[in-house]
Amino acid sequence: MDLLTHDDIETLCLGATLLGTGGGGDPYVAKLLAQQALATYGPVRVVAPGDLPPDALVLTTAVIGAPTVTLEKIPAGTEFVGSVEALASYLGKEPVAIMSIEVGGLNTLVPVATAAEMGLPIVNADAMRRAFPQIEMTVFTLAGLPAGPLSIADEKGNQCVFRTTNNHVAESLARAAVIQLGMANAISCYPLTAGQIDEHGIHGSLTYCGEVARLLEAVQRADEGAWERFLSESGSVEFFRGKVVDLDRRTTAGFARSTVILEDLDGTGSTMRIEVQNENLIAFRDGDAVITTPNLICLLDCETFDPVTTEYVAYGNRVIVIGMPCAPEWHRPGMLELVGPEAFGYDVDFVDLPR
């Protein structure tokens, strides 16, 4: 993948929905934004962090706000460019490339549109390779890299830049600003050098997103052996086929929390319970935790093999539950404290996927 064109976006969108692991915001709007930007400004060059001068500045951009608000307040595009320019101006240095902080959900494709509009390449790396709800939940935090200074911008031209002392403060300051700016804004955070990204980032995230999507497209076309190939090549494990028999939704502390209960389709009475906070975090089979964050828990529709997101889970949905391994770059000291079950308030031990 050297050049991203209009034709690559549909596949990346499917991958982004899968890596959204139930949340991450609906990438549909980001897909249209990226398609529109690529059609207007031409294709975007994809570069590895190691291809760039080690001390060159790379800036990220992402949607910050509430996914539900984004459905009504469609991005202008200018807010993302604005967030990058605000941070570049504060730093007194121009970026040589744009990167996605979160390859998973809505934020996978937004930076592609920004890169096209700014005429910059996009870096084939990120800091999550799945969706997570908070800014500090990145491999960069594990490496001790700061999320700040960071900028927030809206579509009207309002911009602010924060200097922050740690990544948790960065998260809360950013949220506070967004509430005043209409809940559908752009953020540019983790201003890093290409060298820092090369050393600490997750490599090949966009390529991975496209590859898992192509494997899934083969399943959707009902190609011979495609399901087995999808599982083995993505390192995923099928844990359950069932239908949604109970669904409990609630909001606590700003998160969409829910519990989804599935009963198997074979009539053996086996059940699966999935705990959700924006994303699917823990899956219990007959009471035992079998998939835990940061590994990905993905629900796929039994008939269409489309990823099913939290917002659209409904009684009677027939789904396959798979566990997908998180990026190997997550397996570093501090992972569980930052993004393991405990970090989300569950008294559950991390379980790795069977190999």
Added chain:
Amino acid sequence: MSPAGDSRDLRVGVDVGGTNTDAVVIDASGNVLAAVKVATTPEPIDGIRAALDGVLTGLEHSQISKAMLGTTHSANAIIQRRGLDRVAVLRLAAPSSLGIPPGAAWPDDIRSGVIGTTAIIEGGHEYNGKEIASLDTEAVKLLAAEAIRTECRSIAVAGAFSPATTEHEIRAREVLHAELGADFPVSLSYEIGSLGLLERENATILNAALLSVATGVVNGFEGALAQHRLDVDAYLTQNDGTLMMATEAGQYPVLTLGSGPTNSMRGACALAGTDDAIVIDVGGTSADVGILVGGFPRQSSAAVEVGGVRTNFRMPDLISMGLGGGTIVRNAGADLRIGPDSVGYAVATDAICVGGDVLTLSDVSLAAGRMTGFGDPTRVRTLDTDVVSDALGWVDEQISVVSDRMKSTRAALPLLAVGGGAHLVPDAIPGVSEVIRPKHQSVANAYGAGIAEASGSIDRVYSYDTTSREECLDDARALATDAAVRAGSDPDQVRITTVTEVPMTYVPGGGCRVMVKAAGPLA
């Protein structure tokens, strides 16, 4: 069977499908007094007239007080890109949303045919009701002039968060009417769809494009009723199986696009006298399985595309499988292969039991005694008995698996078998309390239209911190109930049919999107 009580308590239901146009006359207790099925005609109004001719024969026309129509006119107009009006699109949201212009994801042919001119202008609201920008009325006037210059016949207006704050859309229409005259057709998005600006805008554009087609349908229907000396209230059925006054349907045609499957399922359930059931509609080529909960089809979670255009309408959750009366059976034993191909409607000439040479599931069903009244049993007497039992074993397995998948709980539910291939459905299915073959099931669609109720709904964002959740839900229920009564529901019989809450992540103040629907029989 003679209608009792009030002398004007009969209603006529008509459904125009792809193949057939059905009509029924129903009394106040839901009894079918007359039913006919005629072929759908190239000009659907001709079929409607023929169906009315047939079904009204021998009835006292003055006893009929209501007429309901479910039709595929609008859907076909979109699918065939026929008779659509040219539309000017006005989005009130700038500076937000400039990254994605109206019609961005539309198929080229329908976009170039339908969208005449577009403008994204300042206006619209934030999630909390504040203005994104004040409405740019000068820009509205410019769009009006551009609409005339590009020969648009109607205008679609969509504003950010208009389902919650309608003000800018209404003011935009006032300005447009001041410029172009009060008769110029303007469709407002808050009257059409729920949250999701792009999908709601798409639906509003389609609505505006269908206005001429819809006017034709409504005039045609009312003309046909008048021709049959029927002085009745006329209604069209909506996607969700509820009614809209025909005059209103002329303004909101997009809301009547997908009523067919809903009418069919609701009709089948009502004919069987149940509210909760699995429904299997077996045709010539495929079978569709859906489920009714509380008298309404469970809806699918996926966004629905109409003619390649994404909308936020919900359609019944259906599983389709390649199992029908015309499904072809090949080989035997371990090599036995059933479908997925079918002879379709040619089953009437190509199946072995009617003298053809293709072995179909209808032949197998006849040989096993499931099907009666079609084909010659002597022609299938020589069929291999193993093939017959293996093929029916496969059919039973398929139906059992798919009905179980449809259910939300383990509790056994009745299963209603309808459609021309319903004979294939076995009498006993695991997890199914009983298999019901409703009388008059062949006109289930028209019956579903005839028994449809009036409804109202709301879709709002509430803050559970400023007002308690219960108070918010009560308010939403009251608004939905009022809307249903305004739409014609009997105030004493209106009830809440669905309440959906979607908490808004990250939004302070316990923001929650609440969708409530109420429905009730016509007053």
